[in-house]
Amino acid sequence: MIQIFITGGTFDKSYNYINGELFFEKTHLPEMLKRSRCQLDLKIETLMMIDSLEMNDLHFEKIISKCKNCNTNKIIITHGTDRMVETAKAIAQAELKNKTIILTGAMIPYAFGSSSDGFFNLGSALSVVQTLKKGVYINMHGQTFNGDKVEKDIKNGIFKSIN
Amino acid sequence: MIQIFITGGTFDKSYNYINGELFFEKTHLPEMLKRSRCQLDLKIETLMMIDSLEMNDLHFEKIISKCKNCNTNKIIITHGTDRMVETAKAIAQAELKNKTIILTGAMIPYAFGSSSDGFFNLGSALSVVQTLKKGVYINMHGQTFNGDKVEKDIKNGIFKSIN
Amino acid sequence: MIQIFITGGTFDKSYNYINGELFFEKTHLPEMLKRSRCQLDLKIETLMMIDSLEMNDLHFEKIISKCKNCNTNKIIITHGTDRMVETAKAIAQAELKNKTIILTGAMIPYAFGSSSDGFFNLGSALSVVQTLKKGVYINMHGQTFNGDKVEKDIKNGIFKSIN
């Protein structure tokens, strides 16, 4: 069984046509999973629906606590990209042994159609969480990074390995 | 480096608005890779652009020969779903030791927009080809199947493990 | 009030991912109208869901009869493009005085996403049915043709005026 925790981020943002701003209307995960024809045994829980720039210590603690206490060792977390690295590090420091935890997200909201990377990243995270060793990882644009050896290249909107 | 071999299949089909039939206009892979922001070192080659129902022994031989002779041990093959299992078995029998070969595809053409599973499957295959042991696999809808222990459930349009 | 009659055609075709063929699963009209935020007083009725190449005299008679007997003088008919001209002529010959009747459709199914012309044509037909004089028209790709002075340019997939 694979646990998916939803925390918000660009991945799940929608466009509010009344005020022209981005907001969280609902998670797109069920729709995405149906579209993918995924037959995996999944458990989905929304922990929060926020931009990761708004995450504080309480949010980090909640995510870590949920990872620790869920009864599976394969976990995917959908997350805003701006602080994905920070959350990955916080989880890594919590030393949740025996768990494979993957953070993923999107640079363009799934709701924005044919430009979004979210659906690709979800497929990627779902497949790779089943094969990776225990540890905390970021999986974006087809690459898997160790959670403590990755940074976001803000200028180019991609993730990179660091030593 | 990852080698991607394109063979056609539903994954790359387009709609011909003149005669209302599906056909192969071009591969959508470059567009999909750009959209995904993929930074991986990829080599892409189109071996054929056909419906897998039209594949004959010569096509199988070409695919196997290309897998054998390419200078990388990580290979993804985009392929029609109808005979994906057959091709996987043919490659498995060729005993290309030291190669991780993943076949993937789509149930709905990428060109058909927000209903297609192709982009999810591409992300999935790209990430998992980097982590799987040597062998021949089918990766569809977030699942990885051993190439010699899988069948297509034609009625439901999904793949299933067999013993 | 505007009456919309649905007859099928490419406009409403869907892709059957089990057998790879196009078929009529449902009309996309309600979804399209919602997306357009259309506030017009509309009445929608599905007369048939077929490829216009399959239309026979009974189908033509049904369409004409429905146009004649509906209690509004503004009518839009969604229709396959292959025999749209023929149906327009048949309706024109029925001399339904006092009615503005517009046939429209699509060269690419609405269900195929960002390549389809259907949504554009629907907006076009809805606006123009409110301004045109009595008569039978074909409205495609932003142009309005008199129903008895139009042909389909099959080679290029567009409609053209004839004398």
Place this chain on the structure above:
Amino acid sequence: MIQIFITGGTFDKSYNYINGELFFEKTHLPEMLKRSRCQLDLKIETLMMIDSLEMNDLHFEKIISKCKNCNTNKIIITHGTDRMVETAKAIAQAELKNKTIILTGAMIPYAFGSSSDGFFNLGSALSVVQTLKKGVYINMHGQTFNGDKVEKDIKNGIFKSIN
């Protein structure tokens, strides 16, 4: 011949995946016209690419001057919805006799795919500019409003007739 003036607005906004904000990258009009298979004789000019909330007197003057001096009497202006009514009134007051001028736009950017109303509105405006009498109009969601008898219902994101 139909003149299309582009002024920006939600219609043409794109998503900047680096900073998560909406911006004007390019106009989507050529892409939309190609998709629609439009064969009309069109002349397209970008006057500005701004949110209509940022329009000042100089912008209004430029739009009016361009409408006055272009050598056709059929004009479409793509425009932000927030001040579409204001611009329509300003043009109406300029008393450009012998011109049919239609303002249109979108509540959701065309770039956001299958949720956008922009493509529907473009088809609508293109067809109706060919049939309406001289005057200034707003055409949105399949309805044509007299430019001096319309307001935006900000709460619901639609336009309404007023007396």
